[in-house]
Amino acid sequence: MSELSEVHQKLRGAILRGDFAPRQRLIEAELTEDFGASRFVIRTALIQLASDGLVELQPNRGARVREISAQEAIEITEIRKSVEGLVAGRAAQNITDEEIVELRLLGEQMSEAVAHGELMTYSDLNAIMHARVRELGHHATANRIIEQLNGQMVRHQFRLSLLPGRPSVSLPEHLAIIDAVCARDAARAEVVMADHVGSIIRTLRAL
Numbered sequence: 001m002s003e004l005s006e007v008h009q010k011l012r013g014a015i016l017r018g019d020f021a022p023r024q025r026l027i028e029a030e031l032t033e034d035f036g037a038s039r040f041v042i043r044t045a046l047i048q049l050a051s052d053g054l055v056e057l058q059p060n061r062g063a064r065v066r067e068i069s070a071q072e073a074i075e076i077t078e079i080r081k082s083v084e085g086l087v088a089g090r091a092a093q094n095i096t097d098e099e100i101v102e103l104r105l106l107g108e109q110m111s112e113a114v115a116h117g118e119l120m121t122y123s124d125l126n127a128i129m130h131a132r133v134r135e136l137g138h139h140a141t142a143n144r145i146i147e148q149l150n151g152q153m154v155r156h157q158f159r160l161s162l163l164p165g166r167p168s169v170s171l172p173e174h175l176a177i178i179d180a181v182c183a184r185d186a187a188r189a190e191v192v193m194a195d196h197v198g199s200i201i202r203t204l205r206a207l
Contacts, residue, residue, distance in 0.1 A: 007042065011035065022066070026055065028042050076149050084130075084133075085194035086142055087143070088189040088192075088193035089189050090139050091133045091189065092181045092189040093186050094136055107129075107175050111171065136181070160203055160204075170199070173192070
């Protein structure tokens with residue numbers, strides 16, 4: 001991996017983790033120290049992150065973490081609804097017996113986290129489950145689209161699984177996705193994934 005690619009990935013990860021807040025300025029001189037890279041590398045990485053939708057470049061003012069509106073988040077999620085449904089259907093077609101065991105274990109862990117009120121753990125498992133379904137789908141183009149859309153959401157802005165009452169809604173939806181994929185029912189997997197993402201849209205509209 002080149003120095004530029006490494007800095008881009010590290011800075012992207014820091015933004016997605018919430019190390020930088022929405023609208024926070026990204027000062028090149030500070031980033032060169034933090035990431036041990038030249039200003040040229042930092043500047044190029046920021047340009048790439050602007051293309052990813054995570055950073056906005058302001059003339060004569062430098063870069064800052066991009067903040068998106070609730071309406072934009074809804075529009076992004078509407079696109080995800082179709083693409084993630086497609087990928088879930090593919091996952092159901094591709095899944096192996098060993099992967100079924102793995103996915104069912106994830107569902108059990110999610111249920112336990114909700115039962116014990118461990119919402120941060122549940123949120124993390126939620127992200128892992130969705131990522132695993134995408135991996136099982138073996139659809140590189142769709143996965144690139146989803147990754148970019150999720151990046152634009154900036155996970156610390158809309159961690160819906162932490163909202164009061166949300167886990168009681170989303171857990172059954174996640175378990176339904178797991179059941180459909182593990183049953184190798186592609187049509188059902190596509191429908192329940194689309195229904196789940198649709199419920200995210202309804203929650204965003206209610207915020």
